[in-house]
Amino acid sequence: MGILDGKAVVVTGAGRGLGEAYARHAAAEGARVVVNDVAGAEEVAGAIRAAGGEAVAHEGSVADPERAASLVRLCADTYGGLDGLVNNAGVTHFAHPWDDDPAVLRRVVEVNVLGTLYCGTEAARVMRGGSIVNVVSGAMLGRADAAAYSASKGAVASLTLSWAGALAEREVRVNGVAPLAWTPMMELDPRRDGISSPGQTPDLMAPLVTYLLSDLSRAVTGHLVRFLPDKLHLIAQYAVKQPVLEREAWDVPAIAEAFAGALEAEPPGATRWRV
Template sequence: MLLEGQRVLITGASRGIGRATAIECARHGADVAVNVFKDSEATATLVKEIEALGRKIVVFDADVADPESAPAFVEAAVSGLGGVDVLVSNAGICPFHSFLDMPRATLRRTMEVNLFGAYYMCQAAANQMVKQGSGGSLVAISSISALVGGEMQTHYTPTKAGVHSLMQSTAVALGRYGIRCNSVLPGTVATDINKDDLADPKKREYMEGRIPLGRLGRPEDIAKVVVFLASDLAGYVTGAAVLADGGAFANFQ
């Protein structure tokens, strides 16, 4: 029960890594507030899972790209849970597209969701933590794509590098308030964001073949890293980036 009594906010929580993180945090004793966006069916099943674990859950439906959604989400969490101890900034999109004909709207939307959304949410949560005066933890889901390129991800990889950099800078800015800021860099994790790309058996086999542990990541693999970073076990860890990729980056040569 690494997070017993903690109030944890998670963005992009209806599916994938965000959903797994909400459930894992609840298993470790946390009450959760989840940001979702137009995904009522998946959200309803998540609520049932969290409540079955005996934990509270607050649901807030909004687009993280909207600057007003961040303070409103935090306000809803404070109202429902009494405060904010941890924010997990997870919401992200990756509409694969080639570089030379990248639509400006696709570039802009990816930046606004992945990077600006993370900024707004971290800022709003940090302000609440400073107000409470008892410290806290920001954990942002970056990606191995912050470290390597991707032909169809020229709009995506810069956002994930930005999220990683944001956590380094906020670690410096917020350390005096006892707020720790870290990022997680998942490798290839089988989620809705890449299910079409991995539907090709040859592509999936190729991706698995690059990973020393011999398999793609699961959302639960990343959720467990988030719980560690949010917990007192990581009490002296801030400004760090945890690469959770089954050894893939070490094998890129």
């Protein structure tokens, strides 16, 4: 018996890396899984079946709204419904702002933001109860030389909380996870040596996603969860920071005084995204 017995789950970007780990772990806990990716989906689905699980493959980019819709339909048609969606598909990009290529920026937004939106909105049409797990990143707090990626993950964090509120009446939970593991995507990161090591494998991240897909998390929604092999904590979404200064009117000298004192800002390039 597994904690996901009988549940039908879609995992995007599951042909390798973190998505593959999420799909395999969910299947091992009894989920019937639709494995999506632009490549490798059939191999992962086949491996799940060979291990005694249930899985079907879906090939295509979630950045295409028709492919995203067909992904949800495949799950509903094959397994009779949709109980869980893991929006894992994503691409990364690192560049100085002055070197950014508009075509690359568009691709990051289309896959990371629109792909998540397309799959989530299709899932919302059919789900009554269940769980959506969006994959965000610590970079959503702002990382130098990763503007498009940071912005895309910040957008996914915001839509996570929006969906959590909107889907509560349908008893659909929505949470975001910010994992840290060594994946093929990590090879592109110029700071990879200081972020993770090959020992931090994707399978270490999978239990959190399985938990959020399960009924054990029935009271958990609207959270952004940071998960490292040795750390688990929540991340606050944007909120008013204290102190809140009040005056009857603000002129330039008063504003300058505030920023030189009580509102002294953190310097650019702060690495709090690594926590």
